[in-house]
Amino acid sequence: FSALVEAKPWGHSGIAQLSLVLLDDENSDLQGLGVITWPDGSQSRIEATRHTNADEKSEAATSDDKDSADKQSNDKNADSSAEAASKPTPVVYPLGAFGAAGSASAPECVALTNAKIWTCGPEGILENATLLIRDGRIEAVGADVKIPADARVMNVEGKHITPGIIDCHSHMATDGGINESTQAVTAEVRIGDFVDSDDINIYRQLAGGVTSANILHGSANPIGGQNQVIKLRWGALPEAMKFAEAPAGIKFALGENVKQSNWGERFTSRYPQTRMGVEQIIYDSFQTAHEYEQQWDRWRKSHRGSPPRRDLELDALVEILRGERWIHCHSYRQDEILALLRTLEEFHITIGSLQHILEGYKVADAMAQHGAMGSSFSDWWAYKFEVYDAIPYNGVLMHNAGVVVSFNSDDAELARHLNHEAAKAVKYGGVPAEEALKFVTLNPAKQLRIDTLVGSLEPGKHADFVIWSGPPLSTLSRCEQTWIDGRNYFDLKQDQQLRQRDRELKNRLIQKALRGDGPMLNPGESNSTEEVLWPRVDIFCRASNHRQGR
Incomplete structure (x- = not known):
């Protein structure tokens, strides 16, 4: 009881x-x-x-x-x-569990000393090294860094520092609204307009060392909506979370998800419903976009007559043709992967990344020749027949063929331990640990075309990094701190304090409810007090004044 x-x-x-x-x-x-x-x-x-x-x-x-x-x-x-x-309840940002009392502090200069630093860059792994941060950027990294007098020095002896983890395929912070299934081509919709900065998964993934994520639409459409790369700036407003320098992208999809989003008693009329239809609608869309671009070019040169009618859907596709927007395509089977690459090559388009790409090991040579990059799962695929030929060596085989490979999450929980996913590249194929770490740092940065800013610890890059209690690929290591732009957004010690604070706040609300005024009602009884019936005081007062003729 x-x-x-x-x-x-x-x-x-x-x-x-x-x-x-x-x-x-x-x-x-x-x-x-x-x-x-x-x-x-x-x-x-x-x-x-x-x-x-x-x-x-x-x-x-x-x-x-x-x-x-x-x-x-x-x-x-x-x-x-x-x-x-x-006691008054403090206002935190976001307003909920683990909310911060204010914005993350940004010291002008920080020096982290005596650390083992995995740069994921030309310097490799540095022992007893210093990472110097100034104004949100990396100023220096190495064993002989001169520490300025104004620096805040943090001795992290025994700790490991890595670049921030980047998730190249995420659906968090979207409230689940990732598919617009009513039509096949939805290139005009933008997931960046609906980033939910209050999603608790942002904080949870910070606790796993994630600093940036590629927020994608679902896979119900051959040509889906525009993606949004974000930084996990917990407590910031939606616009402030956007990775402003990241190039534009868009979600494409192939295979069963596209086909079966039209099946059933209610969804029977939307084209396409076969793989050949998926390939054809992508081809037709690019052909239409090419003609649309030519119409605009002719009008801009002559200014004769009325300009072409603006089409936001075709505008996005024209950006792809111009190389201004990168495709990130949901894909599984080798046949449809090759069909897509050949279609894109006909329009002189280089794909941004092939997502999931669980049969990439079969077409790794074609991917390398095209310049395609692969963002795959490490060993997660037991969920549908379409991935029947998936193997745990897929990522390693693509990597050995010269393809830039990353491991992504596609899942809010899996994103909390992407460092362990990277470790599986060591287990399945013997990739060196330093190179395997790049599967979740530098390589996804390359796939998102932000590798000049993040993905490795080099002077001039954003100060996005993680402090680990031990080797970053070990299951025994914990993320102790996560920094973005030189600001500490997650601290394991502070996390314990926030848990205690939230328990006390929760209890305070419970105690207020349990000690609330008014008699307990019996089953079937209702409270007829008029003030209680109205959900808001202002509405009650307005209605009361109206009845009294005020």
């Missing part, structure tokens, strides 16, 4: 929740097991044991002596409970 009980007898102020399972064992003194959740959110295990008559008499004899002390303790607890309930 479960019950709410006053916690005063145990020295706590407020209401505690008791959950107990009774045991039906006459031969044992143990009669129950359970948990009591205290007002501060902490828990204690409890055991209910059988008491003899002698025990009961002994307890009765001593109970009178405790009454006076209990009364004094209860009075103090009542006072402290009332005081806690009356």
Whole structure:
């Protein structure tokens, strides 16, 4: 059974929740097991044991002596409970769990010393090195860095520092609205208009060392919507989360997801419903966009007559033709991958990246020749028949063929340990650890065309980095701090403080509810007080004034 009980007898102020399972064992003194959740959110295990008559008499004899002390303790607890309930609730950003009281601090100059630094750049791995940050950029990295007098020095001896992890395929911070399935081509829609900066997954992925992510539409359309690369600036507004320097991109899709998004009793009329239809609609769309661009070029030269009618869908496709927008294409099977590459080559388009690409090992030579990059899963595919030929060596085989390979998440939970995904490149194929780390740092940066800014720890690049308790590919290591633009957005020690703060805030709300004024209603009764019936005070006052003729 479960019950709410006053916690005063145990020295706590407020209401505690008791959950107990009774045991039906006459031969044992143990009669129950359970948990009591205290007002501060902490828990204690409890055991209910059988008491003899002698025990009961002994307890009765001593109970009178405790009454006076209990009364004094209860009075103090009542006072402290009332005081806690009356405290104002602080405003945090975002307004919810793990919200920050203010924006992340940005010291002008920081020097992290005595670290093992995995640069993912030409310097390789540096022992007992210093990372010098100034104004959000990396100023220097190396073993003999001169530390300025104005620098804030952090001794991180024994720790490992890596570039921030970059997830090349994510759907977080979108509230699930990633597919516009009503038509086949939706190049005009922009997922960047609906970034949810309050999504708790942003904070959770910061705790896994992720600093940037490519937010993509779903795969219901052959030509989907425009993507948005973000930085995980927890507590910032949606616009401030956007990676401003990242080139524009767009989501394409092939295979079963596109076909089957039209199946069923309700969805039977949208073209295409076959793989050949998917290839054809992509070809037709680029041909239409090419003609649309020519119409605009002719009008700009002559200015005769009316200009062509503006088409936002075709505008996005023209940007692809001009090399101003990069395609990130959901793909699985080798046949449709080759068909797409040949279609793009006919229009002189180089693809940005092939996403998932679980049969990439079969066409790695064609990918390398085209210049295509592959953002794959490490060993995740047991979810549909389309990925029947997937193997754990896929990423390594593409890598060995000269393809730039990354491992992505496509999942809010998987993104929390992408460093472990990179480690699987070591397990499946013997990729050196330093090179495997690039699968989640430098390589996704290359695929998103932001590698001149992030992805490695080099002077001039953004100060996006992670401090690990041990080797970054080890399952025993933990992300201790995550920095973006020279600001600390996640700190493991501060995380514990935030957890305690949020437990106290939660308890404060619970205690206010439990101690609320007004009588308890019986089943079937309703509260007829007019103020309670109105959800907002301003609406109630307006309605009341109207009835009174004011």
